[in-house]
Amino acid sequence: MSDLESCVxxxxxxxxxxxxxxxxxxxxxxxxxxxxxxxxADARIDEAGNAIGRLPGRGExxxxxxxxxxxxxxxxxxxxxxxxxxxxxxxDGKVWxxxxxxxxxxxxxxxxxxxxxxxxxxQPAGDVYVTGVVQEExxxxxxxxxxxxxxxxxxxVGEPSRNEIRRGHRGRTELLLHTYGKxxxxxxxxxxxxxxxxxxxxxxxxxxxxxxxxxxxxxxxVAPTLIRTDQISPNVxxxxxxxTCDWRSxxxxxxxxxxxVLQALADSSLVEGSRAEVTIPxxxxxxxxxxxMDVPCVHPGYILAxxxxxxxxxxxxxxxxxxxxxxxxxxxxxxxxxxxxxxxxTCIGFGPGDDLLAxxxxxxxxxxxxxxxxxxxxxxxxxxxxxxxxx
Numbered sequence: 001m002s003d004l005e006s007c008v009x010x011x012x013x014x015x016x017x018x019x020x021x022x023x024x025x026x027x028x029x030x031x032x033x034x035x036x037x038x039x040x041a042d043a044r045i046d047e048a049g050n051a052i053g054r055l056p057g058r059g060e061x062x063x064x065x066x067x068x069x070x071x072x073x074x075x076x077x078x079x080x081x082x083x084x085x086x087x088x089x090x091x092d093g094k095v096w097x098x099x100x101x102x103x104x105x106x107x108x109x110x111x112x113x114x115x116x117x118x119x120x121x122x123q124p125a126g127d128v129y130v131t132g133v134v135q136e137e138x139x140x141x142x143x144x145x146x147x148x149x150x151x152x153x154x155x156x157v158g159e160p161s162r163n164e165i166r167r168g169h170r171g172r173t174e175l176l177l178h179t180y181g182k183x184x185x186x187x188x189x190x191x192x193x194x195x196x197x198x199x200x201x202x203x204x205x206x207x208x209x210x211x212x213x214x215x216x217x218x219x220x221x222v223a224p225t226l227i228r229t230d231q232i233s234p235n236v237x238x239x240x241x242x243x244t245c246d247w248r249s250x251x252x253x254x255x256x257x258x259x260x261v262l263q264a265l266a267d268s269s270l271v272e273g274s275r276a277e278v279t280i281p282x283x284x285x286x287x288x289x290x291x292x293m294d295v296p297c298v299h300p301g302y303i304l305a306x307x308x309x310x311x312x313x314x315x316x317x318x319x320x321x322x323x324x325x326x327x328x329x330x331x332x333x334x335x336x337x338x339x340x341x342x343x344x345x346t347c348i349g350f351g352p353g354d355d356l357l358a359x360x361x362x363x364x365x366x367x368x369x370x371x372x373x374x375x376x377x378x379x380x381x382x383x384x385x386x387x388x389x390x391x
Contacts (some may be wrong), residue, residue, distance in 0.1 A: 003119070004371050007112040008095060010034055011370070012088035014104040015097035021138040024049055024070040025288040031070070031111065031132045038115040040130070048145035049289045051132040055117055061126035061385040063152035066114060066377065068107040068159070068351075069136030069143075069336060072099040073359050081361045094364040102358035105365035106158035106351030106373070107132055113377025125385040127152075134287055136336050139295040141285045143336035147343050153386045154310065156377070157337040158351040160358060160365075161329075163372050165318065166349025167311050169331035170217050171301030171338050173247040173255040175262055177202060179276045183230070183239030193273040195241040199227070201269035202243070202276075209261060214250035216303055217330055222247045222262070248334075255280050255298040299334040302341035304348075313388040314348050314380065321379030322372055331355065346389055350376060 001009075019027040031051040035043040040053035051070065057063070075085040075098045083089045083096040090096075095105070114130050117123075129152060133142030159166070179199055184192030203224060211220040223246045229238035247258040259278050266276035286292050304311050311328060318326040333355070337347035352373035353365040 003112055003116065004367070004374065007108050007370055007374060008090070008367055010112065011095055011100070011104055011108040014108060015088035015095070015099050016086055018086055019071050019099070020074065021071040021135045022286065023288055024134045027070050028132065028134070031107070034111060035130065038111070039118040040115070046145070046149065047289060048142050048291050049134045049287045050142045050146055052150070053130045055114060055124065055128040055381070057124045057126040057128060059126070061387050063127040063129055064124070064381070064385055065129040065131060065150070065152040065155045066110040066381070067131045067133065067155055067157055067336065067340070068103045068110060070132045070134055071137050072102065072104070073137055076361065090367070093368065094366050096364040098363060100363045100365045101160045101353035101355070102363070103159065105353045105370060106160060109352050109370055109373035110158045110377050113374045114381045116374070116378040117381055122382060124382055125387070128381050133336060135285060139283060139285060139297060140299065140336050140339050141287060141293050141295055143339045144295065145291070145293065147339065151343060151345060153345055153389055154384070155337065155340050155345050155347045156380055156384070157335055157340070157347050157349045159331065159335045159349055160351050160353035160355040161331070161349050162354055163322070163326070163350070163352055163369055163376060165311065165314055165326055165328045166331045167306065167308070167328060168217065168251065168303030169301055169334055169338070170220070171249040171251070171253070172299040172334040173249060173258045174281055174297035175245045175247055175259055176279050176281050177243040177245065177262065177266055177276060178279070179241045179274060181237070181239050181274045184237045186235045186237055189237055192237040192239070193271065194237050195274065196229070196238055197271045198266070198269050198274050198276050199241050199243050201271070202266055205265050205269060209265065212250050212253050214303065217250050217301070220247065220249050220253060222258070249301050251301040251303045253301070255296065300338035300342040301334070302338050302347060303330070304346070309388050310346050310348055313384060314350070317379050317383045318350070318376050321375050333358070350380070
């Protein structure tokens with residue numbers, strides 16, 4: 001069996017292994033066991049449940065890390081899918097199923113692409129780590145724990161990029177508007193203070209906000225997404241309302257910056273007798289291992305300049321390995337790369353799969369894209385090392 005066939009077989013087994021956030025134990029073991037079989041050193045699972053493998057280098061450079069995540073989003077209605085979402089079936093040269101693009105296709109391509117160096121007996125300049133982290137889809141518990149014990153200066157983030165190079169993305173902050181009024185019978189609304197009135201004023205002002213801009217990533221955006229009141233009866237004026245907002249931030253814009261902007265808007269939206277507070281929710285996240293961590297709902301953004309040495313080096317390596325002019329662009333969604341970048345690591349994005357298929361019922365990855373990603377990851381593991389950061 002060729003390594004491409006083995007990679008496809010591994011991807012099928014990954015897709016067939018359900019791994020919703022908080023339930024990644026089986027897939028972490030699958031990834032660890034596959035790395036052990038391929039000859040990785042120190043293949044293990046850490047306290048948070050992250051799978052980690054290492055290819056020893058020559059000790060001439062600091063380590064390089066390849067990274068993906070283990071979890072996937074829900075599938076919704078199974079019957080809506082063209083093929084079973086956990087089948088991992090191959091049709092028309094494509095592997096279908098939840099996670100084919102986000103994130104198991106890129107994961108399989110990293111595990112098997114780097115393993116080619118082991119097969120060939122090639123030692124890179126520095127150690128190469130391949131990691132799969134938990135709970136990326138729900139805040140980044142795994143990535144944030146990984147940073148406590150493994151922090152190589154250079155990271156290849158394997159989110160789907162169509163086998164192109166990605167040099168950054170906007171961040172994401174979840175914000176919660178909580179408005180307070182006075183509940184009363186809906187037949188006498190003048191006796192109360194409708195907390196929804198504050199929300200109405202707030203929503204009317206969102207489009208008027210001045211948002212920060214980035215030359216590469218465009219402007220920050222904010223979108224109201226969820227709303228609930230303290231009532232279940234339709235004939236009661238609500239005394240409290242909670243509105244969730246999704247803020248997409250440009251690099252350099254903190255979650256607290258976004259909160260302050262929305263708090264100012266909330267203050268200007270008040271009606272007589274009301275008050276409002278904007279907060280960033282914290283979630284107590286529990287890994288499948290039992291480890292707990294309080295995580296703010298903030299995914300930082302990051303951006304590398306188009307002439308950053310790591311971008312230039314990555315493009316030169318991939319242009320040669322793939323035999324084409326590899327485009328350089330940015331992602332439209334947030335990744336764990338934001339957590340790594342905030343910790344001082346330099347992050348480059350590369351992975352197979354059309355990112356527009358992520359989180360859809362048509363999720364699939366072309367086997368030809370996997371084959372190209374194997375070549376790309378092999379080349380990056382051989383020739384990209386942290387010394388480029390001091391160039």
